[in-house]
Amino acid sequence: MKDIQIRPATSADFEAMWTIFSAHLATGETYPFECDATREAAQGYWFGPGVTCRVAVLGERVLGMYRVVPNQIGRGRHVANASFMVSPAAQGVGVGRLLGEHGIAEARRQGYLAMQFNYVVSTNTAAVMLWKKLGFSIVGTLPKAFRHKRLGYVDAYVMYQLLQDPDHWPTTDE
Amino acid sequence: MKDIQIRPATSADFEAMWTIFSAHLATGETYPFECDATREAAQGYWFGPGVTCRVAVLGERVLGMYRVVPNQIGRGRHVANASFMVSPAAQGVGVGRLLGEHGIAEARRQGYLAMQFNYVVSTNTAAVMLWKKLGFSIVGTLPKAFRHKRLGYVDAYVMYQLLQDPDHWPTTDE
Numbered sequence: 001m002k003d004i005q006i007r008p009a010t011s012a013d014f015e016a017m018w019t020i021f022s023a024h025l026a027t028g029e030t031y032p033f034e035c036d037a038t039r040e041a042a043q044g045y046w047f048g049p050g051v052t053c054r055v056a057v058l059g060e061r062v063l064g065m066y067r068v069v070p071n072q073i074g075r076g077r078h079v080a081n082a083s084f085m086v087s088p089a090a091q092g093v094g095v096g097r098l099l100g101e102h103g104i105a106e107a108r109r110q111g112y113l114a115m116q117f118n119y120v121v122s123t124n125t126a127a128v129m130l131w132k133k134l135g136f137s138i139v140g141t142l143p144k145a146f147r148h149k150r151l152g153y154v155d156a157y158v159m160y161q162l163l164q165d166p167d168h169w170p171t172t173d174e
Numbered sequence: 175m176k177d178i179q180i181r182p183a184t185s186a187d188f189e190a191m192w193t194i195f196s197a198h199l200a201t202g203e204t205y206p207f208e209c210d211a212t213r214e215a216a217q218g219y220w221f222g223p224g225v226t227c228r229v230a231v232l233g234e235r236v237l238g239m240y241r242v243v244p245n246q247i248g249r250g251r252h253v254a255n256a257s258f259m260v261s262p263a264a265q266g267v268g269v270g271r272l273l274g275e276h277g278i279a280e281a282r283r284q285g286y287l288a289m290q291f292n293y294v295v296s297t298n299t300a301a302v303m304l305w306k307k308l309g310f311s312i313v314g315t316l317p318k319a320f321r322h323k324r325l326g327y328v329d330a331y332v333m334y335q336l337l338q339d340p341d342h343w344p345t346t347d348e
């Protein structure tokens with residue numbers, strides 16, 4: 001694990017990221033994108049305006065990636081949203097956790113006051129457990145909101161955590 | 175009330191809609207957009223690709239509007255999202271309720287299986303009460319997720335309702 005580095009993603013990483021992205025979509029178990037998602041959609045998702053994107057690499061090999069974006073504009077932009085994907089070939093060895101910790105720290109560094117996941121598939125127990133370990137709580141349950149490829153309609157969770165002590169949040173408009 | 179009609183919005187309605195939109199943004203109490211939101215942003219919000227937009231009119235006068243869009247792509251597109259705005263000059267006479275009922279019926283007609291509001295400001299009690307009356311439940315609470323212009327950071331609610339009996343939802347992938 002100590003040789004894994006996390007660094008800004010570049011366009012040279014895109015092919016490897018597209019492979020990971022496509023593998024996730026093919027399962028139909030974790031993300032809303034379907035198999036027919038285009039390379040352009042993936043490009044926009046990981047490299048669009050306002051997206052902070054980082055990759056975990058072991059030497060030349062991309063093991064996974066995350067993105068951080070504002071979850072809302074304007075009066076909701078103090079809350080970050082983030083997405084994480086790990087290569088199927090690198091699962092179960094802690095890459096998700098490394099990326100998660102890094103993404104949370106990055107959002108905090110950028111001044112976000114909280115982080116929200118809008119759509120964690122309830123049957124993705126590895127993800128739910130990881131996010132709980134990293135400080136998130138389930139703050140909402142969306143009944144049958146995800147059409148799981150194998151299981152049919154399943155619940156999705158909204159998960160959330162404050163990133164800064166609210167007593168020290170910046171003052172607002174007035 | 176019986177003379178109020180709800181019909182598809184056209185580009186000729188945009189000026190009136192922009193006035194209503196701007197009035198809501200100026201309060202800073204209900205929607206994340208800030209006062210510096212552009213006409214282009216409003217245009218995209220109400221008339222962008224995939225947006226169903228309806229206006230409530232009394233003769234020539236636009237009293238309010240709603241939009242219905244998929245809340246997620248792909249594996250989440252069976253859940254609708256909707257937004258509603260009523261002209262400050264027409265508030266308190268039931269236009270919101272008319273629009274709400276119409277929007278729910280429209281989403282059902284389009285085949286959506288559920289409807290989700292991602293971001294109902296908790297202090298907007300009139301809205302929260304209306305949505306409860308129209309069948310929504312609070313399924314999540316987002317701590318301090320909205321930067322209210324007068325009150326500072328306040329909670330936002332995720333609200334949700336099924337639009338069709340799940341026993342009769344269409345079968346899925348497999």
